[in-house]
Amino acid sequence: MPFALLKYGLTRRHSVPDVFPEPGELKDSYDIVIVGGGGHGLATAYYLAVDHGITDVAVLERGYIGGGNTGRNTAIIRSNYLTPEGVKFYDESIRLYKDLSNDFDMNILYSERGHYTLAHTDSAIRTMRWRAEVNKHFGIESELVMRGELQKMVPQLDYSEDVRYPILGALYHAPGAIARHDAVAWGYGAGAARRGVHIHQNTEVTGFEITGANGHAGRVTGVKTSRGTVRAGRVLQAVAGMSGEVAAMAGFRLPLKTVPLQACVSQPLKPFLDAIVVSGSLHVYVSQSSRGELVMGGSTDPYGVYMTRSTLDWKEGLMAHMLELLPFISEVKLLRQWAGMTDMTPDFAPIMGETPVDNYYIDAGWGTWGFKATPVCGKENARMLATGEVGDLIQPFALQRYHDFDLVGEKGAASVGH
Amino acid sequence: MTRPEEFQRRSHLYRVCREAGAQWRAMNGFGVPAHYGDVGGETAAAARLAIADLTALPRAGYKGWGMADWIRDQGVSLPEPNRALRQEDGTLACRLSSGELLLLADDDQAALIDRLGHAWSMDDAVCFPVPRADASARLVVTGDDSAAMMAKMCGVDLRSHRFADHDIAQTSVARMNVIVLRHDRGASLAYDLIFDSASAVYLWGCLVDAMAEFGGRIVGLNAIDALRG
Amino acid sequence: MKIMPCPLNGPRNISEFSCGGEVEHLPPPDCDHATWIDYVYLENNTRGIVREWWYHTPTAYWFVAERDTRTDEILRTWPAGEFLAEFGERR
Ligand SMILES: Cc1cc2nc3c(=O)[nH]c(=O)nc-3n(C[C@H](O)[C@H](O)[C@H](O)COP(=O)(O)OP(=O)(O)OC[C@H]3O[C@@H](n4cnc5c(N)ncnc54)[C@H](O)[C@@H]3O)c2cc1C
Numbered sequence: 001m002p003f004a005l006l007k008y009g010l011t012r013r014h015s016v017p018d019v020f021p022e023p024g025e026l027k028d029s030y031d032i033v034i035v036g037g038g039g040h041g042l043a044t045a046y047y048l049a050v051d052h053g054i055t056d057v058a059v060l061e062r063g064y065i066g067g068g069n070t071g072r073n074t075a076i077i078r079s080n081y082l083t084p085e086g087v088k089f090y091d092e093s094i095r096l097y098k099d100l101s102n103d104f105d106m107n108i109l110y111s112e113r114g115h116y117t118l119a120h121t122d123s124a125i126r127t128m129r130w131r132a133e134v135n136k137h138f139g140i141e142s143e144l145v146m147r148g149e150l151q152k153m154v155p156q157l158d159y160s161e162d163v164r165y166p167i168l169g170a171l172y173h174a175p176g177a178i179a180r181h182d183a184v185a186w187g188y189g190a191g192a193a194r195r196g197v198h199i200h201q202n203t204e205v206t207g208f209e210i211t212g213a214n215g216h217a218g219r220v221t222g223v224k225t226s227r228g229t230v231r232a233g234r235v236l237q238a239v240a241g242m243s244g245e246v247a248a249m250a251g252f253r254l255p256l257k258t259v260p261l262q263a264c265v266s267q268p269l270k271p272f273l274d275a276i277v278v279s280g281s282l283h284v285y286v287s288q289s290s291r292g293e294l295v296m297g298g299s300t301d302p303y304g305v306y307m308t309r310s311t312l313d314w315k316e317g318l319m320a321h322m323l324e325l326l327p328f329i330s331e332v333k334l335l336r337q338w339a340g341m342t343d344m345t346p347d348f349a350p351i352m353g354e355t356p357v358d359n360y361y362i363d364a365g366w367g368t369w370g371f372k373a374t375p376v377c378g379k380e381n382a383r384m385l386a387t388g389e390v391g392d393l394i395q396p397f398a399l400q401r402y403h404d405f406d407l408v409g410e411k412g413a414a415s416v417g418h
Numbered sequence: 419m420t421r422p423e424e425f426q427r428r429s430h431l432y433r434v435c436r437e438a439g440a441q442w443r444a445m446n447g448f449g450v451p452a453h454y455g456d457v458g459g460e461t462a463a464a465a466r467l468a469i470a471d472l473t474a475l476p477r478a479g480y481k482g483w484g485m486a487d488w489i490r491d492q493g494v495s496l497p498e499p500n501r502a503l504r505q506e507d508g509t510l511a512c513r514l515s516s517g518e519l520l521l522l523a524d525d526d527q528a529a530l531i532d533r534l535g536h537a538w539s540m541d542d543a544v545c546f547p548v549p550r551a552d553a554s555a556r557l558v559v560t561g562d563d564s565a566a567m568m569a570k571m572c573g574v575d576l577r578s579h580r581f582a583d584h585d586i587a588q589t590s591v592a593r594m595n596v597i598v599l600r601h602d603r604g605a606s607l608a609y610d611l612i613f614d615s616a617s618a619v620y621l622w623g624c625l626v627d628a629m630a631e632f633g634g635r636i637v638g639l640n641a642i643d644a645l646r647g
Numbered sequence: 648m649k650i651m652p653c654p655l656n657g658p659r660n661i662s663e664f665s666c667g668g669e670v671e672h673l674p675p676p677d678c679d680h681a682t683w684i685d686y687v688y689l690e691n692n693t694r695g696i697v698r699e700w701w702y703h704t705p706t707a708y709w710f711v712a713e714r715d716t717r718t719d720e721i722l723r724t725w726p727a728g729e730f731l732a733e734f735g736e737r738r
Contacts, residue, residue, distance in 0.1 A: 573660040
């Protein structure tokens with residue numbers, strides 16, 4: 001066996017595993033067309049095939065699988081949100097995540113670390129207690145730990161009192177986890193493709209065919225792409241930062257702003273940080289990957305652009321705050337930097353379900369927090385596309401809520417905490 | 419020995435200055451650091467690189483659409499926005515925008531500031547006072563190396579050939595909103611920093627840290643007065 | 648760092664500013680519900696050239712900037728008064 005490995009390593013031609021069978025030309029028509037081959041779109045296709053036996057499905061992706069925010073996030077998974085709607089929804093996602101490696105027969109490196117949201121002020125302690133109580137009410141492991149205890153649990157942090165943001169305590173969420181984000185996209189994509197779903201990469205959606213639009217938003221019947229037009233029974237858009245653009249092609253407007261979110265990793269270090277640490281006041285979050293890299297992120301860019309460029313000033317700001325928590329990493333080098341375009345809603349909750357256009361559904365507004373929701377979104381979208389009914393879990397996230405002044409108010413728990 | 423607590427008014431920085439060994443004198447109702455026990459050395463340092471707390475010096479602000487008209491009626495000459503102009507009694511009139519003025523005195527003889535304070539009334543509705551005396555702190559960075567040191571903390575090019583005497587930059591210094599005024603003392607380059615007094619201890623710490631590499635010193639008001647000549 | 652040409656303060660680091668959103672038309676107070684919802688929540692989220700309110704924090708100064716959200720280029724800035732004079736109070 002070691003010799004076989006050595007021999008393989010020394011050969012020049014390595015075969016590329018055929019994960020996504022090349023579907024060839026677009027068919028004239030699909031029962032269901034999914035716009036966007038990120039985690040959300042691929043998970044939807046996967047559960048359509050697995051849960052509902054529907055495989056006459058196309059996923060249209062303008063770039064490559066998982067090249068959007070799915071492959072750019074910092075992979076934090078947790079369910080300790082603030083609103084009952086949010087808590088129930090994300091908890092279901094965690095439940096699904098735990099089985100994914102088995103379901104895919106592929107290791108997504110799901111790793112439970114414990115998630116700590118630091119509190120630096122009395123009012124933050126109060127909010128943490130509130131969140132802990134809401135969480136516990138729904139059976140989620142979530143508790144407030146005060147400074148002394150926290151110091152034993154996460155001894156790596158700087159607990160000095162004469163700093164701008166002294167650490168007073170934290171909301172501790174034991175199931176908080178990280179996973180390998182590409183593997184999630186590949187697992188869902190490969191699982192769907194194996195069951196007959198067509199995954200068309202390098203296929204950009206450029207418009208829709210909509211009938212009966214006189215004075216009414218109409219009904220979608222086809223999807224125009226850079227490779228021709230296909231007829232479609234039902235359509236789902238799941239395009240993150242491009243949500244506004246794609247919705248405009250279908251003829252409606254969204255309450256979204258597209259804003260870049262940057263992230264970076266350090267050079268690999270020996271494992272020293274098992275916890276996931278987040279500070280809203282300092283706008284930082286950090287975990288150590290299984291490769292030893294510190295995975296770091298912070299707040300979104302201060303203004304919107306449709307770009308994935310990185311900026312030095314963002315990094316300087318992030319590192320200044322990072323050093324307040326972990327002063328001893330000041331000599332550590334950054335290894336990689338990148339950004340994704342996030343779709344931010346005013347209430348920090350997603351937009352899911354029906355749209356003004358018949359047979360046209362949406363999965364958007366996932367901003368900086370949608371990786372953890374990938375499995376549950378896939379499940380719920382698949383059910384909706386298969387049956388035409390919007391499930392209880394996602395009903396609170398309807399686009400209609402803005403029209404009814406019935407926002408979700410997840411801001412306290414969603415911003416920065418990812 | 420005089421202690422700062424004996425005075426009715428104190429700068430937000432008095433504990434920091436006390437720790438640094440300040441010797442106190444009275445000014446404008448405040449206890450101010452006169453020196454730190456080495457007047458000669460401090461005066462020499464002030465020409466190279468030094469910082470001092472000027473929070474005790476009188477200042478005032480006026481703002482509103484009608485500011486320019488009202489202030490001219492009071493006999494004040496106005497400069498362009500982001501410039502300062504020295505008035506007859508020595509007060510500096512710093513124009514922050516077309517509708518906002520900041521007045522700074524360099525000693526406790528603040529005749530103009532007092533006169534405007536008495537002249538203003540509620541009826542002058544389009545011009546209102548800004549509470550600069552307590553809400554702001556004022557520090558000064560003096561000496562040949564001050565531009566190089568400020569470059570570590572501030573994105574605006576403050577070098578003497580780019581930023582003239584009495585130029586103003588309202589900008590970010592050490593991530594805080596600060597009004598930077600170039601206000602030379604005698605032949606010495608100097609920058610006055612006016613900013614939210616609640617962050618005085620923070621910014622002072624940043625300045626002390628930034629000047630260490632140049633061998634800068636904390637000095638008392640006597641050294642600054644000596645520079646002014 | 649990205650430089651914003653501020654009409655009052657000249658070229659400055661973009662970190663000294665905050666973006667106040669696209670210049671919008673305030674609907675009349677007696678407008679219908681849909682118009683009001685559109686104004687309050689819905690966004691153009693323009694991919695292309697956009698005019699926005701910007702605020703220079705150290706001077707509490709509002710002005711209008713035109714920029715391209717595809718390239719992160721700032722094309723032009725106006726003092727608020729000049730902008731309103733050129734494009735009317737209602738833009
Ligand atoms: C730096 C960063 C860190 C993050 N950290 C976390 C975190 O720690 N935890 C968490 O839960 N979430 C996090 N998120 C958010 C999370 O990544 C996203 O919410 C989630 O991945 C969205 O998945 P998606 O499938 O909807 O979008 P994407 O993965 O972006 O997929 C959308 C796809 O649509 C395609 N597309 C766009 N327009 C078209 C078109 N016209 N035609 C065809 N295809 C099109 C795009 O190419 C893209 O591949 C983070 C995001 C970023 C950017």
